[in-house]
Amino acid sequence: MRPEREPHAAPVLSVDNLALRFKGAPANIIDGISFDVRPGETLCIVGESGCGKSVTALSLMGLLPRSVAQVMSGRAMFGDRDLLTLSQRTMADLRGNTISMIFQEPMTSLNPSYRIGDQIAEVVLRHRNVTGADARRRARDMLERVRIPAAASRLNDYPHELSGGMRQRVMIAMALANDPAVLIADEPTTALDVTIQAQIIDLIEELQKETGTALIMITHDLGVVAEIADRVCVMYAGHIVEDGPVETIFDDPQHPYTIGLMSSVPSVGPRSGRLATIAGMVPAIDDMPTGCRFTPRCPFAQENCALSPPVLDQHGPSHRAACHYAPLETVFAETGS
């Protein structure tokens, strides 16, 4: 069963028409994206490298210097505050507190020269008015909650003494230590083996159920998406090309990129012929196509695709896709068999 959702609750984070541009770049790296996430909900942002999913996360966390990544438009409302306009000092108060993040490679995000207990306690001390002993107790509780065996003695371990899966558990403990309202996870299981990945996903789901945290999960793995998502945003080259509930995205994919992505993943069932492929690759920022950015790779592209960017059209309850020709089967006929 998926974690409890509160579909009618107000969004805890609401991103509206966010556009970002790196200094000196000819095009926006993120170009007008909007999404909401509600308490207890899991939103997966899917796409290939270079589509802007990590940049989105970093900008929400205030981890991209504004001198480098300029906000061209949009808002990111977290409660009644716009994350994009907050000062560095205010952001630092929120980060690790009410909004936190876990990264792909836990080894590089943990400080190698501090004991993990101290690192977790530090996050608690930074944001809460507690004593050192309380913070340490909280650290131990958190290690227990992320199911690290012999938590009390593990507090004194250094990151290098832990396996990859254990390190990711420590990162999760640290991220959740202050009961954040939003947790952003950027490919948290990509570096892990499949059995360890299953453990971590399971843990994230369970903790989310316990705490009601809203989760934004960034991943390229459609298997992980199917496993954990309530809602999905498919990103391509800085645009959201399709979004909707997870069942809808898999059962009624509308955008050619979503369709291409799904049909190029090998299946774990019996083999069914050659894989479909999407020609070419994600465009570089200095070579962004005009109009719909998927045009050069799209097998359905027509002349007007390169001229006018499609908007996200409604295709069902909370299901939107940005394609001039969706649904495809109403426009393109299958050629004779």
Place this chain on the structure above:
Amino acid sequence: MRPPTRDRIIETRAVTKRFPGRKGLFRSSAGVSAVNEVSLDIRRGETFSIVGESGCGKSTLARLLVRLLPPSGGEVLYEGNDISSLSDAEMRRLRKDLQFVFQDPFSSLNPRMTVGALIEEPMKVHTSLSRAERRRKVADLLARVGLRPAFANRYPHEFSGGQRQRIGIARALASGPRVIVGDEPVSALDVSVQAQVINLLEDLKDEFDLTLILIAHDLAVIRHMSDRIAVMYLGEIVELAPNDALFERPLHPYTQALMRAIPIASPHGRSMNVSLTGDVPSPLSPPSGCRFHPRCPQATSLCASEKPVLTGAGTGRAVACHHWETIAESTQAPVREPPRSTIAERRFALFRQRSQRQEPVTAATETENQAFREE
């Protein structure tokens, strides 16, 4: 001397690789046996895959199979001849036949050599082709892997990950090999590029009559590409079976756990199941008896004391477990992706049809807009 009818191209007999420990003045550490007495056959023309989690020894085994590493014990036979101890000249001849494609296309190509020189190098060593013939073959190979012949004058850093992997594949093909080992050849690539490279590897295998040995941790890739699969755990093969048999009815508890942990790309699929707790133990001090027993839900006292050997378990399969027959009775459902919705299927078919009509999928079109030097 190679009898052409022989169907086994590579065989190992109890091959072992130990890496020595550190010897220090005050402290010495024990060695690791990364591969422990592995015996297997690789058949001519098949795609043989080795799966397992990090640290299980799959990359070491792959390197032993093509003599990129010398074994510390046991034998590796290529075309019936032991290749564990060869002279330099014999090694060179062997290298012509046995080639390797690495996981990381960024670090496996010399950044100071042009793509043309990188692909030409194996021909210089292994063939007597003239300079002009070599140049022509470089152009052919580039075209064959989906790159423009004019790319020969460029350097590796000018290419994307997928393109570099194509260059690595062209280089591996240059000596006219019979066996290619791919060590996680697609795991660093994005999904859409990964599909291109998987299709390319399959086409080339047919075209050049290759035997493919594939190392991967992504079970969907393995499922798609393999004829037979060996599952490794802590330096040993725990199960060996034809592709369908392994996925339809895994016998070893470890294989079963792996299968249950695969996330299925469908919201209507079964949820992945965490049946394995803990981490892979350190190979420095492997558990007694069956190396999987501390994590095995079905372990008994026998498993802790006595090591199970890899024994036949039906047609073409083998398993190393004391209890596989009793475990097999309570088999789990095979890994299946539930059927797609009709409308999704229809759109996939449309996509497939139209993408085949697109200009042939070549990586050459990828950098069309970038200026590059023509000869």
